[in-house]
Amino acid sequence: MLNIGCHVSSAKGYLAMGKDIVSMGGNVFAFFTRNPRGGKAKDIDVADVADFLRFKKEHKIGYLVAHAPYTLNPCAAKEELREFAHNVMADDLVRMEHTPGNYYNFHPGSHVGQGVEVAIELISHQLNEILKKTQSTIVLLETMSGKGTEVGRTFRELAEIIRRTELKDHLGVCLDTCHVYSAGYDIVNDLEGVLKEFDETIGIDKLRAIHLNDSMTPFASRKDRHAKIGEGSIGNEAFGRIVNHPYLKALPFILETPNDSDGYAREIASLRSMEQF
Incomplete structure (x- = not known):
């Protein structure tokens, strides 16, 4: 069975998130x-977390794919913004250990004119400062x-961040379908070729999650407009190939489409109907 879900609101706590996704x-x-x-x-509600972990087991909920705030920019030009990114990620990773063994996803950031090479060095430097051998959470670029x-537009950029990070x-990596298609990776007409390039550049074992989004803009538009x-x-047709690809079908698929709960329920059901056993 596909491992599929969407973003849910954390406002009411972990147990409420679990109940929302099951519904x-x-x-x-x-x-x-x-x-x-x-x-x-x-603050973390320890009792709520304990209730959620029981609910998670009972309902066979798989990976949580936590998302860092959009404002986190570890390669910002201003030191105070890099410090903010450092403090937020470090705190988040401590908090993630209350639900061990899951994923923490973040946008690598924007170099704001410093250049990609400078940015890669800043990002990897921050990861080297924050990542701990003892943590159970996997951080996803x-x-x-x-x-x-x-x-992070190219696989090479992500590979270089990983190469320079000690605790590889x-x-x-979390692959966003809208993003990669807009970046110029043709997952519609050449999914095999894109995944081959990912494997050769980064390693397919590093692909841990998929953000499943259609794109409002055309191929190679360099826009971030989810549909x-x-x-x-x-x-x-392309999404049918994606959710059934042997490299991908066991991964957690996370919808980030412009929807309400009923819309997400329809999309989840539709994607499940595409699954080939």
């Missing part, structure tokens, strides 16, 4: 560790569309 027919989910625009995270000065076994599944330039 939508999902068995994995994503959530923001704090406000997507940053700020202080609310997200593939990006390449708008503006974003880092604590790192993976509902089947309503964009990627289309249902």
Whole structure:
């Protein structure tokens, strides 16, 4: 069975998130560790976490794919912004250990004119400062569309961040379908070729999660505009190939489409209907 879900609100706690995803027919989910625009995270409710972990086991919920706030930029030009990114990620990774063995996804950041090479060095430096041998959480670098000065548009950029990070076994990649298609990787007409390039550049074992989004904009547009599944330039046929590909089908698929709960439930059911056994 596909491991599929969506972003759920963390406002009411872990158990509520678990109940929300089950009500939508999902068995994995994503959530923001704090406000997507940053700020202080609310305190962990230990009793709520314990209730959630029991619920998770009972309902066979798989990976949690936590998402860092969008404002986190470890390669910012300003030192105070890099410090903010450092403190938020370090705090989030401590908090993630309350639900051990899951994923923490972040956007590599924007170099804001410093250049990609400088950015890669800053990102890997921060990861080397934060990652701990004892942590159970795998940190995921997200593939990006390449708008503006974003880092992570190419597989080579992500591979270079991983190469310069000491605890490589604590790192993976989350592939966003909208982002890679917009970045110029043709997952519609050449999914095999894209995955072959990923394997040769990064290593397919590093691919740990998929953000499943259609694209409002055309191939290689370098835009980040998510569309509902089947309503964009990627289309249902391509998503059928993606969710059934042997390299991908066991991974957690996270929807980030412009939807409400009912819309996510319909998309989850639709994608499950594409599964080939």
